[in-house]
Amino acid sequence: MTDMTNKLKLSVLDIGPIRSNQSASDCFASMLELARHADRLGFHRYWLAEHHNVAAVAASHTPVFASVVGANTKDIRVGGCVLLSHYPPFLVAEQMGLLNACFPGRVDLGIGRSTGADWATSSLLRGGTPMKNEEGYISDLSNLLALNQPHGVDVDQGGQSYSFKAVPNASSAPSPWILGTSSYSAQLAAELSLPYAFGYHIRAEGAKEAIQLYKDRFVPSAAQPEPSVLVSAIVVMGKTDEEAERLARSQLYFMSAFRSGEPVQPQMLVEQSEQVEFPERYDDLVANFRRSWIIGSPDRVADGVEALAAELGVDEMMINPVVAADASQASNRAPNREFTLSALAERFPQKAQSFLAGNV
Amino acid sequence: MSKVATVKISILEQSTLSENGLAADAIHNTVLLAQEADYVGYERLWLSEHHNMSILQGSSPEVLLAALGSKTSRIRIGSGGVMLPNHSALKVAEHFRVLEALFPGRVDCGIGRASGGDPYSSSLLNPPKDVDFAEQVRQLDRFFHDAYPRVAAMPKVKGAPPLWLLSAGSHANSGQMAAENGMGLAVALFINPAATKEAVTAYRRNFKPSEEFPEPKVIIALNVVTADDTSKLNDMKKASDYFRLMRDNGTYPTAVPSPSSLARVEFSRNQVAYLDQIANREVTGLIDDVVGQIKARAAAYDADEVMLTMMAYDIEDKIHAFHRLAERIVE
Numbered sequence: 001m002t003d004m005t006n007k008l009k010l011s012v013l014d015i016g017p018i019r020s021n022q023s024a025s026d027c028f029a030s031m032l033e034l035a036r037h038a039d040r041l042g043f044h045r046y047w048l049a050e051h052h053n054v055a056a057v058a059a060s061h062t063p064v065f066a067s068v069v070g071a072n073t074k075d076i077r078v079g080g081c082v083l084l085s086h087y088p089p090f091l092v093a094e095q096m097g098l099l100n101a102c103f104p105g106r107v108d109l110g111i112g113r114s115t116g117a118d119w120a121t122s123s124l125l126r127g128g129t130p131m132k133n134e135e136g137y138i139s140d141l142s143n144l145l146a147l148n149q150p151h152g153v154d155v156d157q158g159g160q161s162y163s164f165k166a167v168p169n170a171s172s173a174p175s176p177w178i179l180g181t182s183s184y185s186a187q188l189a190a191e192l193s194l195p196y197a198f199g200y201h202i203r204a205e206g207a208k209e210a211i212q213l214y215k216d217r218f219v220p221s222a223a224q225p226e227p228s229v230l231v232s233a234i235v236v237m238g239k240t241d242e243e244a245e246r247l248a249r250s251q252l253y254f255m256s257a258f259r260s261g262e263p264v265q266p267q268m269l270v271e272q273s274e275q276v277e278f279p280e281r282y283d284d285l286v287a288n289f290r291r292s293w294i295i296g297s298p299d300r301v302a303d304g305v306e307a308l309a310a311e312l313g314v315d316e317m318m319i320n321p322v323v324a325a326d327a328s329q330a331s332n333r334a335p336n337r338e339f340t341l342s343a344l345a346e347r348f349p350q351k352a353q354s355f356l357a358g359n360v
Numbered sequence: 361m362s363k364v365a366t367v368k369i370s371i372l373e374q375s376t377l378s379e380n381g382l383a384a385d386a387i388h389n390t391v392l393l394a395q396e397a398d399y400v401g402y403e404r405l406w407l408s409e410h411h412n413m414s415i416l417q418g419s420s421p422e423v424l425l426a427a428l429g430s431k432t433s434r435i436r437i438g439s440g441g442v443m444l445p446n447h448s449a450l451k452v453a454e455h456f457r458v459l460e461a462l463f464p465g466r467v468d469c470g471i472g473r474a475s476g477g478d479p480y481s482s483s484l485l486n487p488p489k490d491v492d493f494a495e496q497v498r499q500l501d502r503f504f505h506d507a508y509p510r511v512a513a514m515p516k517v518k519g520a521p522p523l524w525l526l527s528a529g530s531h532a533n534s535g536q537m538a539a540e541n542g543m544g545l546a547v548a549l550f551i552n553p554a555a556t557k558e559a560v561t562a563y564r565r566n567f568k569p570s571e572e573f574p575e576p577k578v579i580i581a582l583n584v585v586t587a588d589d590t591s592k593l594n595d596m597k598k599a600s601d602y603f604r605l606m607r608d609n610g611t612y613p614t615a616v617p618s619p620s621s622l623a624r625v626e627f628s629r630n631q632v633a634y635l636d637q638i639a640n641r642e643v644t645g646l647i648d649d650v651v652g653q654i655k656a657r658a659a660a661y662d663a664d665e666v667m668l669t670m671m672a673y674d675i676e677d678k679i680h681a682f683h684r685l686a687e688r689i690v691e
Contacts, residue, residue: 064426064459067423067427095419098420118511155480
């Protein structure tokens with residue numbers, strides 16, 4: 001094994017794919033089983049994504065579902081994406097702070113800027129308040145980071161200073177991360193001296209440049225002396241390369257429709273995906289997905305994960321395993337997603353390493 | 361059997377911070393209490409929403425409910441309540457649908473119109489501009505029933521969490537909105553000792569059935585102070601009274617003081633007289649005595665259920681007291 005293999009950290013990103021034969025309850029049950037599985041295998045983090053009003057994905061409010069994940073796991077870090085565009089910073093600080101009070105020292109607060117929703121949904125989530133402009137967003141971000149600290153902020157009101165806390169008497173805080181897919185977010189994370197998560201599963205172009213920019217411009221701080229980066233990637237694993245190709249169809253179709261702005265349904269089972277024709281208008285998208293997704297047998301995927309980490313110069317890969325299920329599989333489990341994590345953990349052992357490195 | 365004999369009991373939990381305690385302790389205590397309540401047969405456990413308040417640590421009911429649901433198996437769990445004017449109705453609907461999908465048929469959505477904190481906190485919580493509470497309630501109800509145009513609160517779930525209106529019950533028409541919308545009514549006697557039975561009567565009379573509530577349902581929420589022996593009872597009574605006196609004076613204490621800290625506190629004659637005036641907010645006494653009082657209160661207010669809240673320094677005392685009450689009341 002190479003050095004890389006020994007020190008590559010693995011984490012999970014779950015967008016909560018809903019299959020056509022799953023109820024929301026089934027989907028959540030399968031997500032929780034995946035989280036427990038990742039925890040047992042020694043994966044580092046189990047992060048959730050945030051989407052709204054999309055029939056094919058179940059992960060919407062990270063603090064709420066992460067609370068269930070925390071209650072069902074032991075060591076794995078919990079949390080994930082919170083889209084600050086939708087929420088006031090105080091609310092986010094309260095929710096994530098309460099989560100951290102539930103599971104002290106295990107919580108990651110990934111702060112993202114996109115809306116993850118259509119215009120009407122986003123507006124409703126904001127309670128009808130206007131969309132934040134860049135200035136407003138940056139101000140909210142700095143307020144969130146201040147409120148996220150256990151000592152809170154001191155507010156001046158009528159000449160009197162009073163202490164304002166999201167979680168009074170907190171003994172620790174969620175670890176903030178900047179999420180992004182561009183040089184803008186890389187620069188922001190570097191200036192704020194925060195860890196940076198690059199959403200390669202969303203946008204692969206420019207990843208290398210953004211990560212390099214982050215490292216070059218990183219401003220060290222007491223809390224974060226060194227830059228820290230993770231990269232999320234979509235993984236489709238089969239027992240063979242051929243099987244992986246079959247399993248990829250449903251996800252390719254769903255993502256093509258989603259990115260085309262077309263209405264999406266819960267994701268197809270493998271059998272269903274074999275029956276559909278891909279319209280020509282998806283060709284470019286599919287070709288593009290194939291360039292950045294890691295598709296293949298366990299060995300091929302492991303090589304792909306390792307190569308991508310090396311190319312981008314990162315030591316933590318966040319695996320986003322696709323739905324890949326057929327009708328014979330229990331609707332409240334996701335056997336192929338579990339298999340994907342097992343096969344990767346076999347090739348990049350996690351347990352000893354997280355023990356030695358401390359769970360940070 | 362008469363209604364009095366079959367009254368249901370439940371718990372309102374506020375995740376109080378004890379003197380020298382940490383947030384994580386307060387939250388962990390809530391988990392322990394929920395597990396006990398689940399085991400001994402309480403009907404439901406609700407969590408309150410307070411902000412920037414050290415003594416009442418529960419700020420985001422939905423987040424903690426998700427953990428409680430995972431740690432319990434039968435008890436109903438809910439908010440008591442989400443302070444709706446602080447929030448987007450869509451966000452609340454999505455939160456509760458996630459909970460409903462995770463714990464089907466066990467989730468209640470209790471909503472109130474107070475702030476749960478100081479005005480400054482509320483201003484930071486994204487109150488939608490010009491909030492119309494009635495409109496928010498209608499929105500929430502539509503999201504729960506997939507009846508909102510264009511936008512669906514995900515994930516879609518079969519059942520809707522029952523909506524409960526939290527009310528101070530100050531006027532005969534306090535429960536009007538609950539009656540018109542086919543919601544449950546929860547009257548907060550522990551906040552407003554002057555709550556009247558007229559509010560309940562009017563609610564029952566004007567009630568329009570809904571899918572979740574074919575019949576009207578009334579909860580009264582009381583403060584409870586109880587223990588096995590007089591000495592413990594006196595300690596708990598003092599902690600409870602101290603909190604209430606400070607609160608009504610506009611200064612919430614930062615934590616529930618220990619009995620030894622409270623030993624240094626003497627209430628003035630005026631304070632004692634004030635506590636007498638507001639005695640209707642609670643039931644106090646040794647276990648057997650309190651059991652009788654709870655049933656009598658349910659009858660006096662024509663309530664289906666009594667929800668109890670307790671201020672205690674030591675979580676063991678609180679869990680023990682709730683255990684003993686359940687032994688005597690739950691059938």
